[in-house]
Amino acid sequence: MDKDLSKTSIEAFLEQDQNKDLLRFLTAGSVDDGKSTLIGRLLFDTKKIYEDQLAALERDNLREGHAENDTDYALLLDGLKAEREQGITIDVAYRYFSTNKRKFIIADTPGHEQYTRNMVTGASTANLAIILVDATAGIITQTKRHTFLASLLGIKHVVLAVNKMDLIGFKQDVFEKICYEYKDFVTRLNIPDVHCIPLSALKGDNVVDRSEKMPWYDGKTLLHFLESVHVSSDQNFIDFRYPVQYVLRPSHNYRGFAARVAAGILRKGDEVMVLPSKKKSTVASITTFDGELDSAFPPLSVAMTLADEIDISRGDMIVHPNNVPKVERHFEAMLVWMNEHAMGPDKNYIIKHTTNTTKVRIDKIRYRIDVNTLNKTDCNAFELNDIGRAVFTTNKPLFFDSYQKNKTTGSFILIDPISFNTVAVGMIIDRVSSENMPTRITGAELGKAKHGKSFIKEPERQKRYNQKAVTIWIMGRHGSGKNQLAYKTERELFDRGATTVLIDGSVVRSGLSRELDYSPSDRAEHLRRVAHLCQLLNDQGLITICTFISPDDDIRNQVAEIIGKERFHLIYVEADQEFCKAQEPDLYQKVEQGQLQYLPGVDLPFEEPENPAITLAQQEANIEPTEVIAYLEEKGIFPLH
Amino acid sequence: MSSYKISHLKQLEAESIHIIREVAAEFENPVMLYSIGKDSSVMVRLAEKAFYPGKVPFPLLHVDSKWKFREMIEFRDNYAKENNWDLIVHSNMKAFEEGVGPFTHGSQVHTDIMKTQALLQALNKYKFDAAFGGARRDEEKSRAKERIFSFRDKFHQWDPKNQRPELWDTYNTKVHKGESIRVFPISNWTELDIWEYIRIEQIPIVPLYYAKERPVVELHGTLVMVDDDRMPKELSKKAQMKMVRFRTLGCYPLTGAIESNATTIEAIVQEMMTATKSERTTRVIDFDQEASMEQKKREGYF
Numbered sequence: 001m002d003k004d005l006s007k008t009s010i011e012a013f014l015e016q017d018q019n020k021d022l023l024r025f026l027t028a029g030s031v032d033d034g035k036s037t038l039i040g041r042l043l044f045d046t047k048k049i050y051e052d053q054l055a056a057l058e059r060d061n062l063r064e065g066h067a068e069n070d071t072d073y074a075l076l077l078d079g080l081k082a083e084r085e086q087g088i089t090i091d092v093a094y095r096y097f098s099t100n101k102r103k104f105i106i107a108d109t110p111g112h113e114q115y116t117r118n119m120v121t122g123a124s125t126a127n128l129a130i131i132l133v134d135a136t137a138g139i140i141t142q143t144k145r146h147t148f149l150a151s152l153l154g155i156k157h158v159v160l161a162v163n164k165m166d167l168i169g170f171k172q173d174v175f176e177k178i179c180y181e182y183k184d185f186v187t188r189l190n191i192p193d194v195h196c197i198p199l200s201a202l203k204g205d206n207v208v209d210r211s212e213k214m215p216w217y218d219g220k221t222l223l224h225f226l227e228s229v230h231v232s233s234d235q236n237f238i239d240f241r242y243p244v245q246y247v248l249r250p251s252h253n254y255r256g257f258a259a260r261v262a263a264g265i266l267r268k269g270d271e272v273m274v275l276p277s278k279k280k281s282t283v284a285s286i287t288t289f290d291g292e293l294d295s296a297f298p299p300l301s302v303a304m305t306l307a308d309e310i311d312i313s314r315g316d317m318i319v320h321p322n323n324v325p326k327v328e329r330h331f332e333a334m335l336v337w338m339n340e341h342a343m344g345p346d347k348n349y350i351i352k353h354t355t356n357t358t359k360v361r362i363d364k365i366r367y368r369i370d371v372n373t374l375n376k377t378d379c380n381a382f383e384l385n386d387i388g389r390a391v392f393t394t395n396k397p398l399f400f401d402s403y404q405k406n407k408t409t410g411s412f413i414l415i416d417p418i419s420f421n422t423v424a425v426g427m428i429i430d431r432v433s434s435e436n437m438p439t440r441i442t443g444a445e446l447g448k449a450k451h452g453k454s455f456i457k458e459p460e461r462q463k464r465y466n467q468k469a470v471t472i473w474i475m476g477r478h479g480s481g482k483n484q485l486a487y488k489t490e491r492e493l494f495d496r497g498a499t500t501v502l503i504d505g506s507v508v509r510s511g512l513s514r515e516l517d518y519s520p521s522d523r524a525e526h527l528r529r530v531a532h533l534c535q536l537l538n539d540q541g542l543i544t545i546c547t548f549i550s551p552d553d554d555i556r557n558q559v560a561e562i563i564g565k566e567r568f569h570l571i572y573v574e575a576d577q578e579f580c581k582a583q584e585p586d587l588y589q590k591v592e593q594g595q596l597q598y599l600p601g602v603d604l605p606f607e608e609p610e611n612p613a614i615t616l617a618q619q620e621a622n623i624e625p626t627e628v629i630a631y632l633e634e635k636g637i638f639p640l641h
Numbered sequence: 642m643s644s645y646k647i648s649h650l651k652q653l654e655a656e657s658i659h660i661i662r663e664v665a666a667e668f669e670n671p672v673m674l675y676s677i678g679k680d681s682s683v684m685v686r687l688a689e690k691a692f693y694p695g696k697v698p699f700p701l702l703h704v705d706s707k708w709k710f711r712e713m714i715e716f717r718d719n720y721a722k723e724n725n726w727d728l729i730v731h732s733n734m735k736a737f738e739e740g741v742g743p744f745t746h747g748s749q750v751h752t753d754i755m756k757t758q759a760l761l762q763a764l765n766k767y768k769f770d771a772a773f774g775g776a777r778r779d780e781e782k783s784r785a786k787e788r789i790f791s792f793r794d795k796f797h798q799w800d801p802k803n804q805r806p807e808l809w810d811t812y813n814t815k816v817h818k819g820e821s822i823r824v825f826p827i828s829n830w831t832e833l834d835i836w837e838y839i840r841i842e843q844i845p846i847v848p849l850y851y852a853k854e855r856p857v858v859e860l861h862g863t864l865v866m867v868d869d870d871r872m873p874k875e876l877s878k879k880a881q882m883k884m885v886r887f888r889t890l891g892c893y894p895l896t897g898a899i900e901s902n903a904t905t906i907e908a909i910v911q912e913m914m915t916a917t918k919s920e921r922t923t924r925v926i927d928f929d930q931e932a933s934m935e936q937k938k939r940e941g942y943f
Contacts, residue, residue, distance in 0.1 A: 014840065018650055121808055232646040248692060250696065352813065353811075408810070411809050412811065413806075
């Protein structure tokens with residue numbers, strides 16, 4: 001900063017300064033990588049370290065100093081007393097500096113493994129991560145761990161700062177080898193933007209000023225990179241999400257819904273829909289202290305009024321009717337355990353997700369990730385700094401997106417119901433088809449209870465009924481005609497003397513599964529019940545004819561496992577979406593418009609079966625059981641032979 | 642998408658408003674601590690913005706140590722009246738009547754009794770479960786590590802080693818009866834951000850921030866203003882008129898002035914940008930003991 005700014009130049013400075021944007025970044029590295037020195041250097045060289053802090057530093061140096069010649073920048077940073085005594089930083093510290101181009105907030109986090117939670121904390125609000133490596137040591141386990149955590153928390157820009165280049169004689173080949181190894185590792189993760197910069201924090205090379213010792217490096221200096229990296233497009237401006245935070249009711253004629261726009265763009269006049277009521281209205285105004293706005297976008301905090309009187313309270317979410325989040329009680333997420341106390345056996349917690357707080361149960365831990373090797377291992381309960389994937393059920397539906405799509409609606413914290421401590425944080429995973437299942441429905445460990453044994457043997461039953469007891473599982477999209485096929489098959493088999501039970505999904509849903517909805521996890525539970533019913537009936541010698549959409553492969557395999565693979569015969573009524581839609585136009589339309597949810601093939605995946613026993617291509621509205629009957633005959637199922 | 646790029650001030654403002662609304666929505670009995678300083682003034686403006694066009698749904702609390710600059714009290718009373726604030730003023734009256742003050746008891750004892758204890762008295766008296774404070778992380782080392790929602794036990798104590806994790810903008814607002822949260826909605830603002838915001842928003846501040854000829858005495862290398870006749874005569878008789886202003890405001894005997902000609906915000910910023918002293922060094926209390934602020938915070942001071 002120029003020492004003699006004239007009055008007009010200070011005004012110009014302020015005009016320029018107040019319009020700068022903000023970059024939040026994280027620094028990760030171990031005690032020995034020189035991280036504190038690097039931050040000290042950034043602050044120092046951007047002239048943000050005031051003289052008296054330097055004077056205080058000299059005082060401290062006499063008592064606790066480590067470095068001998070160069071100023072120990074690290075001492076400027078390690079704030080708390082306990083840490084200073086230990087010589088390591090133990091928590092996240094935030095630092096502030098600015099240049100002519102930008103303002104910066106640094107989340108300074110330590111590198112020790114037991115402090116994973118601190119790095120995760122710092123990463124949650126960062127646009128960018130600087131990961132330090134010591135050029136003399138190269139990529140170490142910790143580097144990979146830090147990079148994985150940055151990727152897990154959705155950081156899109158990573159700088160690998162290869163520090164201590166002075167100690168390896170500023171050699172290009174060493175630097176390039178490290179970069180190559182690093183970039184190779186990063187391809188396994190989801191980080192779109194990776195930069196490697198060779199530098200010496202202690203000597204100042206390539207931190208702020210370009211190094212003369214490394215003429216072979218033609219990229220940006222660290223500061224130049226931080227000043228120019230483009231981050232505003234990292235926000236989601238597409239999927240409008242407005243989690244109502246507070247209702248403003250200063251008078252009878254004003255009712256405003258205050259929130260921070262989580263994603264997408266809100267415009268005056270937009271048609272909006274309120275979740276969970278699904279009531280619709282139009283945005284009448286966007287009000288702020290500084291006047292009305294025509295539009296608002298993340299991360300602004302505003303208030304909106306609606307044209308119609310709709311009952312809306314904190315926890316509701318306002319969205320565009322044609323772009324809605326998931327509304328469900330079940331989801332899967334990556335969890336980071338943040339508490340010294342491990343997850344308890346009952347696994348019941350309080351969840352805070354956007355402006356909603358409710359109870360949650362952890363149904364199942366799928367795996368734990370070893371942050372050093374990225375290997376997945378089995379796990380019964382998470383402990384401090386554990387990271388893994390789990391399945392959750394909440395007391396009331398939440399409105400969420402995947403973390404990948406939206407950090408606000410895709411993240412949550414878990415609170416211990418007794419201590420009220422924040423024990424874990426989670427990032428919701430986008431469902432991929434094969435992973436639709438909330439939990440394994442076969443539950444092998446539960447099926448070992450002792451039970452009686454029938455005096456009637458299987459061959460006796462077969463002989464009595466003149467049939468092998470199997471399950472004919474007819475699957476297909478909604479509207480494919482699978483029900484028609486099932487009922488016709490039943491009629492035909494009855495006429496020929498077979499003894500069957502027909503299980504129709506909608507009948508089961510009206511009784512046995514009446515509390516379940518159509519979400520993937522409830523659907524799985526529904527099918528689990530049906531599978532056990534089939535098993536029971538088949539054990540009694542009866543043939544079951546089932547008709548279910550059963551849209552995903554994983555569930556079908558599990559159903560087959562329960563019933564018994566040799567008894568399970570899958571028949572696929574293949575019909576394309578257009579055909580099905582023509583049969584059931586109302587339902588398909590409602591789901592497409594967002595009025596209804598969970599129709600496989602529309603808002604949920606529909607996976608075609610890999611190896612069905614029979615595939616019947618549905619072309620016309622008429623389907624005949626001929627092939628099914630022939631198949632049963634050929635296999636000697638009915639009549640028995 | 643460049644039209645959706647916003648300035649850092651807008652971003653900080655949005656973050657602060659979100660924090661303030663979250664507290665109002667989740668706590669039964671919140672309060673905003675108002676110190677009369679520039680940071681408090683910004684915080685109050687942010688609260689007004691958060692609930693516009695409604696009224697701020699919680700009271701302001703000023704803990705008056707009885708040793709504040711007279712201009713501060715005058716400013717407080719006028720401003721509160723003009724803006725129709727619900728203002729609570731609390732002092733440790735018993736200690737005041739017993740004559741506790743910085744000149745007689747030293748800065749440590751005075752701060753503990755008239756500020757920390759007085760604050761705790763007020764929090765207990767009104768049973769506030771959340772209290773906003775205008776502290777910034779760039780002010781002081783131990784604050785750099787404090788959460789925005791900072792948990793306090795039944796004795797209002799802060800445990801720096803046992804802070805709740807705080808991620809994204811999802812704040813844990815759960816407390817048991819008797820426990821509370823100190824909330825720092827302007828944690829991420831820097832001193833320059835504050836000045837820029839005051840300038841753009843035209844937020845009124847106490848005139849002591851601007852340079853003026855004032856009677857000051859040099860005390861342990863700090864310029865202390867003679868604000869009333871409670872300053873011992875042997876000190877106040879050494880007073881000289883100097884062009885000074887204050888970078889922070891507190892108890893007058895504990896707040897050092899700096900020599901300055903800055904009579905406008907622009908001049909203050911200019912001085913600040915070329916300054917050689919960081920903000921809190923003009924507060925005498927920080928030098929009492931090593932890591933003194935951390936110690937005070939543990940005990941319940943903000």
